[in-house]
Amino acid sequence: MVVQTVLADDEPLARRKLRQMLSENPQVEVVGECASAFEVPDVVRETSPQLLFLDVCMPGLDGFTLMDRLHALPDFVPPRVIFTTAWDTYALRAFELNAVDYLLKPFTADRLRTAVRRAINEIGAAGKNAGRRDGHTQSAGCYMTRIVFKSRGRILFLPVADIRWIGAEENYVRICTKTETHLLRQTMADLEEKLDPAMFARVHRSAIVNLQYVKEVRTESRGDFAVLLVNGQRVPMSRGYRARILQSFQTAGAHVA
Numbered sequence: 001m002v003v004q005t006v007l008a009d010d011e012p013l014a015r016r017k018l019r020q021m022l023s024e025n026p027q028v029e030v031v032g033e034c035a036s037a038f039e040v041p042d043v044v045r046e047t048s049p050q051l052l053f054l055d056v057c058m059p060g061l062d063g064f065t066l067m068d069r070l071h072a073l074p075d076f077v078p079p080r081v082i083f084t085t086a087w088d089t090y091a092l093r094a095f096e097l098n099a100v101d102y103l104l105k106p107f108t109a110d111r112l113r114t115a116v117r118r119a120i121n122e123i124g125a126a127g128k129n130a131g132r133r134d135g136h137t138q139s140a141g142c143y144m145t146r147i148v149f150k151s152r153g154r155i156l157f158l159p160v161a162d163i164r165w166i167g168a169e170e171n172y173v174r175i176c177t178k179t180e181t182h183l184l185r186q187t188m189a190d191l192e193e194k195l196d197p198a199m200f201a202r203v204h205r206s207a208i209v210n211l212q213y214v215k216e217v218r219t220e221s222r223g224d225f226a227v228l229l230v231n232g233q234r235v236p237m238s239r240g241y242r243a244r245i246l247q248s249f250q251t252a253g254a255h256v257a
Contacts, residue, residue, distance in 0.1 A: 002027055003120055006043055008034040008063075009055040009084065014105070018053060018084070021112050027120055037061035041069060049079045050123050051116075056085035056094070064090075067097055080122060082115050091155055095148035098194075118145070143196040147175065149184055158182070160195060164213045165235055168206040178231070203227050203237040217242075 005028050009015045015033055022028045028051075032043040037058045044052065056063040063083060070078040083094045086105045094102045100122060101115035122145065147158045158175065167174045168188045175182045192202055202208045209227050217237065218226045225237040 001120065001124060002029050003051050003116075003123060004029050004031045004047065004049045005051040005053065006030070006032040006034065006040070006047060006049040006079070007053045008037065008040050008043075008058070008066075009053070010035055010037075010058045011055075014055070014084075018112075021109055022116070024109070025113070025116055028116060037063065037066045040066055041073065044070065044079060045073065045076060051100075051119050052079040052081050054081050054083055056083050056090050057087065064093060064097065080119050082119060088155070092148055092150065095146065095157075098144060144194045147184070149182065156182070160199070161210075161212075163200075163210050164229060164231070164233070165210060166191065166200075166208040167235075203235060203241050205238065207235050207237075209235055 005022065007015050007018055007030060009018070012035070015035075019030055019033070022030060031047045031049055034040045034043050038061060040052075040054070054063045054066065063085075067078070067081065070076075080100045081097070082101045082103060083090070083099050084103045084105060084107075088104055091102050100119045103111060103115055144160055147160060147163075149156055149158075158177070162177045164176050164178060166176065166188070169183070171185060171187075172183050173186050173188060173191055175184060188202070188206070188208065192200070192208060195208070199212065200208050200210055207227075209229070213229050213231075214227055215230045216228045218228055220226055225239065225242050227235045227237050229235065
């Protein structure tokens with residue numbers, strides 16, 4: 001597939017360098033350029049790009065305010081966005097907007113290729129899986145592929161595929177991977193909405209599991225239900241969720257006992 005792309009950066013040299021680097025990728029076609037944030041809405045409406053490279057800091061209007069304006073356009077599906085900037089302080093906010101990637105200038109050709117490949121994968125998945133969730137028009141490309149958060153002075157980029165399960169702890173959620181756990185201030189409902197239902201299922205009001213790590217679903221001695229993960233960990237499953245999600249587990253290859 002060829003991804004139609006718009007470049008938005010107030011620095012002509014930055015746009016030229018990016019255009020040259022992208023010209024080496026036959027899967028990318030640059031269909032428009034913007035020298036200011038104010039030009040972007042008109043250009044994206046005229047060209048309907050699938051991907052937008054957006055400088056965070058441009059005179060008069062920052063990239064985040066611009067994204068709000070794009071999402072407010074009637075009858076228009078905004079493109080996937082890769083933010084470009086010389087500052088790392090905006091990374092968390094960028095990924096809260098579900099950006100494909102966040103490139104720190106000056107970035108290498110390899111780093112750019114990684115970002116473009118991620119964008120192409122998300123755009124392709126969106127085209128194949130549009131409208132999968134409960135009849136809504138949300139597509140797979142709109143679900144999170146990574147969770148970005150601060151931990152011990154670092155900014156971590158955690159692929160959602162690495163998450164084994166998620167548990168609620170008062171006003172926080174605990175993200176559990178194979179080797180680590182991370183505590184985030186977020187609600188289960190908000191997180192569930194951002195996760196691909198083909199990969200994750202809520203099994204309890206306080207638990208979400210990654211279907212690829214589910215070994216079996218058990219009915220226990222007192223009539224309680226539980227999900228057993230491949231590492232032997234038990235996650236309780238409530239009766240209200242059981243009937244709704246058994247089909248998801250069977251599709252994923254989990255054993256139902």
